[in-house]
Amino acid sequence: DTGVSQDPRHKITKRGQNVTFRCDPISEHNRLYWYRQTLGQGPEFLTYFQNEAQLEKSRLLSDRFSAERPKGSFSTLEIQRTEQGDSAMYLCASSFTHYEQYFGPGTRLTVT
Amino acid sequence: GIQVEQSPPDLILQEGANSTLRCNFSDSVNNLQWFHQNPWGQLINLFYIPSGTKQNGRLSATTVATERYSLLYISSSQTTDSGVYFCAASYNDMRFGAGTRLTVKP
Numbered sequence: 001d002t003g004v005s006q007d008p009r010h011k012i013t014k015r016g017q018n019v020t021f022r023c024d025p026i027s028e029h030n031r032l033y034w035y036r037q038t039l040g041q042g043p044e045f046l047t048y049f050q051n052e053a054q055l056e057k058s059r060l061l062s063d064r065f066s067a068e069r070p071k072g073s074f075s076t077l078e079i080q081r082t083e084q085g086d087s088a089m090y091l092c093a094s095s096f097t098h099y100e101q102y103f104g105p106g107t108r109l110t111v112t
Numbered sequence: 113g114i115q116v117e118q119s120p121p122d123l124i125l126q127e128g129a130n131s132t133l134r135c136n137f138s139d140s141v142n143n144l145q146w147f148h149q150n151p152w153g154q155l156i157n158l159f160y161i162p163s164g165t166k167q168n169g170r171l172s173a174t175t176v177a178t179e180r181y182s183l184l185y186i187s188s189s190q191t192t193d194s195g196v197y198f199c200a201a202s203y204n205d206m207r208f209g210a211g212t213r214l215t216v217k218p
Contacts, residue, residue, distance in 0.1 A: 033206065037153070042198055042208030045113075056205050089153050093206075098142045100160035101206060106153050 002026075004104035006092050012110045013082055020078045021107045025094030032075050033101060034067055035091040036060065043091055049075060050097075082111045114139045116201050118209035125189050125216050133184040133212045135199030143202045144175050146184050148195055149211070155198070158184070189216045 005024045013019050025032045031050050035043035046065070047057045051072040061067075064082075069075040079086055089108050093101040115138035125131055137144070146158040159166050159173040161182065166173055170189075175182040182201075186193055196211045 035206075035208075042210050043155075043200075045205040045207060048205060058205070091153075091155070098202070098204065100145065100157065101143070101200075102157060103147075103155040108153070 004092055004094050004102055006090075006104040006107050008107055009105060010108050010110075012112065015084060015111055016081055018078065018080045019082060019109065020076050021090055021092075021109075022074060022076050023092030023094075023104060024074045025092070026102060027073075029094035029096050029102075030072070031095045031097060031101075032069055033093040033095070034075070034077050035093065037089045037091060037106075038087075046077075079109075082109075084111050087111045113205060114141065114201050114203065114207045116199060116207050116209040118197075118199050118212050120212060121210065122213045123215070125214070127189060127191060127216055127218050129189050129216075130185070130187045131189060131214070133186070133197055133199075133214075135182040135184070135201070135209055137180050137182075137199075137201040137207075139180070139203070141177070141201040141203055143200075143206065144177075144182055145200050145206075146173055146182070147198045147200065149198060150195060158197075186214075189214075191216045191218055 033048040034046040037043040049069040089106045092104045095101040117136045147155040163177040200208045
C-alpha cells in the first residue's frame with residue numbers, strides 16, 4: 001500500500017491560466033475527498049466522491065472549479081481562470097466509506 | 113455543516129510536561145480524527161476515534177460522543193511533538209477545527 005499520492009507537488013501559474021491536479025487514492029478505498037488549506041487555517045472541505053459519483057460539493061467550490069473521478073479510481077481537480085485568491089495547498093484524502101481518512105502530501109498552488 | 117472548535121489555539125510547554133488539547137463539535141458524527149501536521153504540510157493520522165478511548169505510546173485520546181467533545185493527551189512532551197494539531201469531525205464531509213499550535217521548548 002503506497003498511500004495517497006498527488007501530482008504535482010508544486011504548481012506556479014499566472015492569473016487567468018487553467019490548472020489541473022491529480023490524486024491517486026489508496027486502492028481499496030471507495031471515497032475520495034478534496035480539501036483546500038490556506039496559511040494558518042485548517043483544511044476546508046471542497047467535495048467528495050463515492051466511487052465515481054460526486055456526492056457533495058461545498059459552496060467554496062465555485063463555477064471555476066470542477067472535479068472528476070471517471071472510473072472510481074484517481075480524481076482530477078481543475079481550476080479555470082485562476083485568481084490570486086486560489087493560492088493554497090490542495091489536499092486529497094481517501095477512505096473506505098465513512099471510516100478513517102488518509103491524506104496525500106498536497107499540491108501547493110501559487111498564482112502570480 | 114458540523115462546527116468544530118479547538119482549544120487552546122496556542123500552547124507552549126517545557127519538554128517533559130503533559131498537555132490536553134480539546135475539540136468540541138456541534139452535531140452527531142460517525143468520524144472523528146486527530147492529526148498532526150508536519151512542517152511540509154502532510155497530515156499525519158494520530159487517532160480515528162468517533163467514540164471511546166485509545167492510546168498510542170505517549171499519546172492518548174478520548175471522545176465522549178454524547179457530550180460532543182474529544183480530548184487529545186500528550187504526556188512527557190518532546191520537542192518533536194511541536195507543530196499544529198487538528199481535530200476533524202464528520203458525518204459525510206469532514207470539518208476541521210482551526211488547530212492548536214504546540215511548541216515544546218527544550
